[in-house]
Amino acid sequence: MTFLEDLLNDLPELVGRMRHHDVRYVSLKNETGALALALSENPGQTPPAHPVASRTKAENTPVPSPEMGVFRSNGLGANHSVRSGEIVGFVEAGPLRLPVTATADGTLGSALIGDGGVVGYHDVLFRIHPGG
Amino acid sequence: MPEPSVSQPRRVLIANRGEIALRITRACRLLGLHSIGIHSEADASLAHLRLVDETICIGPAAASGSYLDAARVLRAAELTNTDIIHPGYGFLSENADFAEAVEQSGRTLAGPTAAIMRLMGDKISAKQQMRRSGVPCLPGTDDALPTNRSEAQTICDAIGYPLIVKAAGGGGGRGMRVVMTAADLRDAIETAREEAGRAFGNPSVYAERFLQHPRHIEIQVLADRQGNAVWLGARDCSIQRRHQKLVEEAPAIGIDPQAIAELGERCANACTLMGYTGAGTFEFLYEDGAFSFIEMNTRLQVEHPVTEMTTGIDIVREQLLIAMGEPLSFTQADILTQGHAIECRINAEDPESFRPAPGKVTHWRAPGGPGVRIDTHLYDGYVVPPNYDSLIAKLIVHGTDRTDALNRMHAALSEMQITGIATTTPLHLRLMNEPGVREGSVSVHYLEALMRKSGS
Numbered sequence: 001m002t003f004l005e006d007l008l009n010d011l012p013e014l015v016g017r018m019r020h021h022d023v024r025y026v027s028l029k030n031e032t033g034a035l036a037l038a039l040s041e042n043p044g045q046t047p048p049a050h051p052v053a054s055r056t057k058a059e060n061t062p063v064p065s066p067e068m069g070v071f072r073s074n075g076l077g078a079n080h081s082v083r084s085g086e087i088v089g090f091v092e093a094g095p096l097r098l099p100v101t102a103t104a105d106g107t108l109g110s111a112l113i114g115d116g117g118v119v120g121y122h123d124v125l126f127r128i129h130p131g132g
Numbered sequence: 133m134p135e136p137s138v139s140q141p142r143r144v145l146i147a148n149r150g151e152i153a154l155r156i157t158r159a160c161r162l163l164g165l166h167s168i169g170i171h172s173e174a175d176a177s178l179a180h181l182r183l184v185d186e187t188i189c190i191g192p193a194a195a196s197g198s199y200l201d202a203a204r205v206l207r208a209a210e211l212t213n214t215d216i217i218h219p220g221y222g223f224l225s226e227n228a229d230f231a232e233a234v235e236q237s238g239r240t241l242a243g244p245t246a247a248i249m250r251l252m253g254d255k256i257s258a259k260q261q262m263r264r265s266g267v268p269c270l271p272g273t274d275d276a277l278p279t280n281r282s283e284a285q286t287i288c289d290a291i292g293y294p295l296i297v298k299a300a301g302g303g304g305g306r307g308m309r310v311v312m313t314a315a316d317l318r319d320a321i322e323t324a325r326e327e328a329g330r331a332f333g334n335p336s337v338y339a340e341r342f343l344q345h346p347r348h349i350e351i352q353v354l355a356d357r358q359g360n361a362v363w364l365g366a367r368d369c370s371i372q373r374r375h376q377k378l379v380e381e382a383p384a385i386g387i388d389p390q391a392i393a394e395l396g397e398r399c400a401n402a403c404t405l406m407g408y409t410g411a412g413t414f415e416f417l418y419e420d421g422a423f424s425f426i427e428m429n430t431r432l433q434v435e436h437p438v439t440e441m442t443t444g445i446d447i448v449r450e451q452l453l454i455a456m457g458e459p460l461s462f463t464q465a466d467i468l469t470q471g472h473a474i475e476c477r478i479n480a481e482d483p484e485s486f487r488p489a490p491g492k493v494t495h496w497r498a499p500g501g502p503g504v505r506i507d508t509h510l511y512d513g514y515v516v517p518p519n520y521d522s523l524i525a526k527l528i529v530h531g532t533d534r535t536d537a538l539n540r541m542h543a544a545l546s547e548m549q550i551t552g553i554a555t556t557t558p559l560h561l562r563l564m565n566e567p568g569v570r571e572g573s574v575s576v577h578y579l580e581a582l583m584r585k586s587g588s
Contacts, residue, residue: 068190068207094207118211120189122173 061104063126069093141215148220159448172198265402272340299328300336346417361403363396380435441473478525494552499544
């Protein structure tokens with residue numbers, strides 16, 4: 001399957017995530033192709049409340065930091081129900097603000113680091129408990 | 133010796149791993165400095181990380197994404213509010229671009245400035261600097277060989293054969309060709325240029341006389357920011373394989389101490405002239421009673437402990453004090469060498485094929501007794517990762533004289549236990565009984581000749 005075919009298959013999920021997190025523009029490319037996706041402010045139809053994602057059930061699944069940097073909470077409290085792929089916080093790595101995404105469906109545990117705390121590469125920031 | 137005051141920089145980031153990271157951690161603790169250990173994802177269980185004040189994982193296991201990634205190391209320094217970065221050896225320790233970035237960030241590198249690293253990192257400019265300072269160099273070109281073939285031929289004929297063509301920006305044997313006769317010159321220059329361009333991005337090569345049976349002798353120096361420089365004796369590092377040292381010792385035997393003292397003074401003066409700061413090593417080839425400069429290592433050396441054992445000076449502690457702006461607290465007249473010290477590099481390698489042998493260390497027992505020192509990050513259950521250099525321990529002994537040191541080393545190697553992985557220990561045990569080693573003064577080709585003779 002080509003890069004473009006892969007992307008087209010994942011498009012509904014990608015658009016759902018963009019709507020959910022209020023992301024208006026995405027640009028992707030590799031050696032074989034490129035895609036730029038811009039969403040209008042007034043979509044013709046309401047996107048699903050949650051993105052389409054494969055649901056993974058796991059025991060206390062760790063949520064790692066994507067990079068070394070400074071953790072920024074997005075206000076999600078403990079016991080918040082999350083879906084795999086949902087953004088649960090951010091890590092600032094230099095000029096970049098990288099999303100921290102849930103690695104499974106479930107209930108988010110308390111953040112293991114405070115807002116503004118320094119985190120290492122792949123440090124565990126949360127644990128997701130099953131049964132969310 | 134001075135202890136740091138409250139106003140001095142106190143937060144030290146240790147930009148390395150393994151035994152040298154532990155060595156630097158110990159020096160930080162000795163000085164009461166706040167230490168920060170960085171590590172890759174594969175190195176979360178390194179021994180020094182239990183002793184430092186803070187740790188941070190900077191990247192994946194691959195060195196290119198962690199210890200060699202200057203941007204990540206600098207970001208770690210920024211996130212941890214670091215004052216001083218100690219680079220250890222290898223990785224970024226001689227990277228002038230990294231040194232410059234550290235300077236621009238307002239931090240201090242425990243080492244010389246970026247400008248000095250560049251000066252001494254280029255073989256041609258280093259040699260020119262040494263000639264200006266009165267440090268002896270091999271007969272050879274002071275500049276890069278011209279691209280015009282006949283001009284290059286004329287210059288090389290004047291140097292005489294055999295000679296060696298070397299990459300100006302290189303090291304580790306790459307971009308290097310030995311030329312035995314004038315007829316071989318043209319091919320040698322062309323292949324060396326091509327290799328140097330590919331390996332170092334700089335095709336410049338130069339030529340110098342090739343010594344056939346030299347010893348590797350080096351001088352340890354320390355220089356502060358106030359313009360004081362001292363030399364701490366000579367080391368003999370001639371037991372090596374493919375330019376990798378395996379056994380080092382201090383002092384260098386069979387060489388007139390007065391000749392070594394004169395060389396040491398010239399090295400210290402060279403440091404003052406160029407404005408060198410920190411620890412450094414001038415490396416020489418020694419043959420027929422003459423020293424010839426090869427290169428300067430602008431960093432801490434793996435083999436620094438043999439100098440520490442014979443002088444009683446803690447070189448890493450001094451590096452940190454210099455980085456903090458302290459002047460040297462001793463003069464050349466205060467430095468005395470005593471006895472004889474030997475270091476064996478214990479590598480996780482097959483002792484005959486030298487193939488890396490990473491894996492789990494199931495059992496580790498350190499040797500002990502008077503005059504025995506072991507610098508290692510090993511512990512029971514430690515897993516030697518395949519991603520990095522295979523050095524896992526440095527066994528160092530200090531004896532009243534060389535024979536005493538050799539005997540102590542043999543006893544310590546026999547006592548040391550490392551199970552679960554192959555190491556170079558059997559080779560070291562054999563070397564301690566070899567007639568050539570017992571007699572001393574072997575050339576840099578000794579070990580490879582010995583291995584060939586025994587069919588390894």
